[in-house]
Each structure stands twice: as structure tokens, then as C-alpha cells.
Amino acid sequence: MNFKATSRKNWVLISALSVVLGSMIGMSTAWATPASSAVVHAASATSIFKVPSMSCSDKACETAIYIALHRMPGVEHIRIDDMKRTVTVTYDSKKMSAPVLLQTFQRIGYPASLVHG
Template sequence: MKKIAILLALSVALSAPAWAATKAVTLSISGMTCGVCPITVRTALQRVPGVEKVGIDEAKKQVTITYDYSKTNVQALTRATKDAGYPSSIKQGERDHG
């Protein structure tokens, strides 16, 4: 019985990342004006620990990021775009959502 309890606890611990809570946020980045800009923004965001997915809409100058909120937050995401030369802000009328 003790072995089963240990195995169960171990399996729960190892599967915990699968339970990680994710959120998504859309950022407006008005400075994306050329074909290289989205590549730079995507690369900067993908380097932030916890970022799972980056979707860019060049026409709307927006980027939607899905991230693990236990590892990062919106401030870190906006800091990453700013540090890459593309200041961003949460899309008007939107909050980060899960």
C-alpha cells in the first residue's frame, strides 16, 4: 500500500506541469512597420520563460500571447517587447484573460 501511495504522489508531481494555468493577452505594438518587426517581437517574447504561444497580426499591429501565469506576467511580456525596441500595451478594452 505504501508503494502505491508513493507512486501516486510521484505521478502527480510529474504531471503537475500539465495542470499549469495559462492566460492569454493581446498587446498593441504600433511600432511594427516592416516585415522584420514581427520576427523580432516573436523572438523576444519566446525568450520569456512561461510563454507558450505567440500569434502576430501584422495588419492590426497586435500580438496575442498565451503564457503560464505561474512563470510570467504581462509586465514581463511588455518589458520584453520594449527591450527589443517595440514598446507595447494591452489592447484597449481588453484585460489579460485565462
């Protein structure tokens, strides 16, 4: 067998495999979630918190807040707006509540108030 032909076949195979794997890695994990996930989404709640002391120019405040909230059970999504000094948290209302999130802000040194939720 010719080395050039073998190399080309391997290159085609590797290219095809990388396209398939790349698309699988980039896919949403929705295909892997159980059918009961619709119930979890139905229990989702979103709260917006005003955090006046979130003013770090080096993003240290945002990082500390994100890590603390991310570790809380039931927290699904966190969006931090440093310009408005707000943090929007989407969470499973069966596992988490706005008062517990407010306590978390207080515990890490960034007192917050509930704007909505």
C-alpha cells in the same frame, strides 16, 4: 533468393516503416506530456498587446518580436497579426506576467500597450 523479390520485400518494409515514422513525427506531443500538464494549462493566461510601431514590410519587426518573446520563460504560444498590429501571447501565469512582457516589448524597441489580459 531472387534479387527482385528481395528488393520488393525491402521496399514494402521501408514503405511501411516510413508511414509509421511519418505519422509519429506528425503526431502531437500530448502523448508524451506528464499527467500534471493539466495543472500547467490551468495556469495559462492570454494577453493581447497593441504594437503601433510594428510596421516592417519585410517582417523584421515580427521576427524580432517573436524571437524575444519566444525566449521568455513560460511563453507557450505567440500569434502576431501584422494587419491589426497586435501580438497575442499565451503564457504560464506562474512563470510570466503581462507587465514583464510589456517590458520585453520596450526593451527590443517596440513599445506596446496591453489591450486585453
